[in-house]
Amino acid sequence: MRTDVTFPSGGLTLAGHLYTPDGVDGVDAAVGPAVVVGHPGSGVKEQAAGLYARRLADRGFIALAFDAAYQGESAGEPRGLEDPGQRVEDLKAAVSFLTTRNEVDPERIGVLGICASGGYTLSAAATDHRIRAVGTVSAVDISRQFRLGADGSQDPAVFQGMLDAAAQARSAEARGEGVQRFGLFPATEEEARQAGPHVFEGWDYYCAPRARHPRSAKALTWSSVDRIAGFDAFVRVGLIAPRPLMMIVGREAVTSWMSVHAFQHARGPKELVWIDGAVHVDLYDKDEYVTPAVARLTDFFRSHLTPAREDDRLASAV
Template sequence: MQKSVKFKNRSWDVAANLHLPDHFDENKKYAAIICVHPGSSVKEQTAGHYAKKLAEDGFLALTFDASFQGESDGEPRDLEDPATRVEDIKCAVDYLTTLAYVDEDRIGVLGICAGGGYAVNAALTEKRIRAVGTVVASNFCRAYQEGETDPIQMLEAVGRQRTAEANGAEPMIVNWTPKSPEDAKQAGITEMDMVQAVEYYRTSRGAHERSANKLRFTSMGTTIAFDAFNLADYLLTQPLLIIVGDQVGAFGSYRDGFTLYNKAASKNKSIHVVKGASHYDLYDQPQATTEALAKLAPFFKENL
């Protein structure tokens, strides 16, 4: 069972879905897991897939649209702001503590792709999060630093665009990915992760009307410098489970997973490699996600 809810981040509403376990009883106390979506995604996509399955395992699972995106409020629209994304998670914890049927001492977080980076970063300073799971977690700054675009040139372009917008220009909205597999092919894109990103987000496989493929260009000014794992060697102390696939693409989640595993201060930490799975297989493909969930559900049951 699922119901639509809202919670506050500062002065605006964040739109969320609460996935309830079978035979839900509001007089009982449940462990809750916040499922954090990737960049460009919305709550109904891969985060919703994992939330639904975790609810079937007896957890209460919460998904939400990032502030400024999807059904959530906040201006300016289409902004990807790491600090606010992290605050969204903390506000989700706030919300869960107000529910009589949530055990506030048993709240965990699961993040997918960029949502994994945000989940980790939130857990550094949010100790009400008792356990952390990630699936193909991506650390933004590493991805940008190793991309085809020079980060200094990108930041200079961001500065020019901010100046233009301050002087009346229309906001620059760019695409996260090519608009279709045909567009990707025409652009000569053959790299596995990007090809599969288009297949997931821009076809019937995973497309959602509110996952609009829009990114405010000036977002790059903050995302490019956001190190999700900064201070994890001191502050990430919660139980930690990292899921990666061994089909390695340019997005780097395989390497990011091992970087996080080696860095985290957590005494209880493990990493599981799903053989034969790519980054996007772990978004929705049954064989890969079933294996991931077979590790995640027992991990959360043990630690929440």
């Protein structure tokens, strides 16, 4: 069952979809485990995040997919702002919201981040001990992707040029010339194919009938760029330990090096799961890849979002 919900984050109201199990064997109808699901950069809750949330609800979890601030149905101006600090706060706010729900056990909350939210999830979990288990799918650090490119080989001059443009855009906005934005995708399929496989993957998902949504971001504000430049999603990944981490990666994804980097710097219980044949965006919606990913996540969250033992509760109360 899906319920439309709203909750606050840093003074803004976020819009979400709360998925709850319906007729699933073995589910405690009164209080159960929950998972926050963060959407990819430029995505919305109706796309990949909603798909994973629905699949997890089918398997007995309460799952919350939501739109980041400044995007989708959530509040915030200017529209299309990508603010990593706010995105991390949004995930923590989603956890706070779940702790207020009668059907959620606040001691059994996990977070799943997809693409850019994979990086944001690592950052949020590092400093929020309410998050008991962390999963990612096609995780990237948005700063590394902008600075180094999806495959890590981008000429540094490219990003320096973007910072130049961002600085000029801030000055233009100060002169009253309105919000300055840049497009995320080529205008046509032909242009997307010419730009390379990874660009076409994104275009095919966000701009073609396969998964496009009228509220998904097709452009970001230039003021997002210098915010992104100063962020590092992986710098505190070691703080997640001793809580468990599972990172799911497509074997053919050009972005896989970022998940590998984060995984190598994580401590404590951790597992890197490779999905054979999948590129980065395949894990957003293609059933032959999503199904095994959800199966692994289900086992992971079931293992680690378990009820606290009575002796553990007594020990924590002393």
